[in-house]
Amino acid sequence: MTKPEISWSDFEKIDLRSGTIISAKDFLEARNPSYKLEIDFGDLGIKKSSAQITELYSKEALTGMQILAVVNFPKKQIANFFSECLVLGVYGENKEVTLLTTSLPVKNGLEVG
Template identity: 80%
Template sequence: MSLKPEISWKDFEKIDIRCGTIISINEFEKARNPSYQLEIDFGDLGIKKSAAQITTLYKKEDLVGKQIVAVVNFPKKQIANFFSECLVLGIYGEDVKDVTILTPSLTTKNGLQVG
């Protein structure tokens, strides 16, 4: 895999990455690729929804209460009948369907910024 083009520090500062806790999860049956619909608590930022293609490595019951890291300042994106409001970050495995969610190593307050 090749390295992406270099960005400036100003480019990075535009990305708002926060910690949140998954509070509910549902199967996303209308998605083209197997996905879950997540509701994530970002503290003072409120609750945001996300569609996440993480069904290969994670069962629904293992995700509720899990802290994740997500980009929260993308515009809403419509996927079928669902509006995704943030992007949960993860690491692709050798098979891109095997996504490992990025999580803080210690419990943090929801909504804290990554930097």
């Protein structure tokens, strides 16, 4: 099932950027197994995110990984943590998340389009 069609101007409102994960820590207070991530978005600075990606990724494997994220959502409080961006991934058959990454190294903070 697909979602409703959107206009190009709707898509242009989403600020998708490249970033590099600089730290990943266990998020023990979250209801579902999660990590607290710090992501470097270059000129946009470092943003935090909560991500339910523990099934496929270790904290060590995440550090240094380039990812894609939405950076213009309002902050969202999850337990005692404020998530500042949404890391993008693909849901597998069992709802495990495979992160969207770049195929080659790119500068942090570049726009996706």
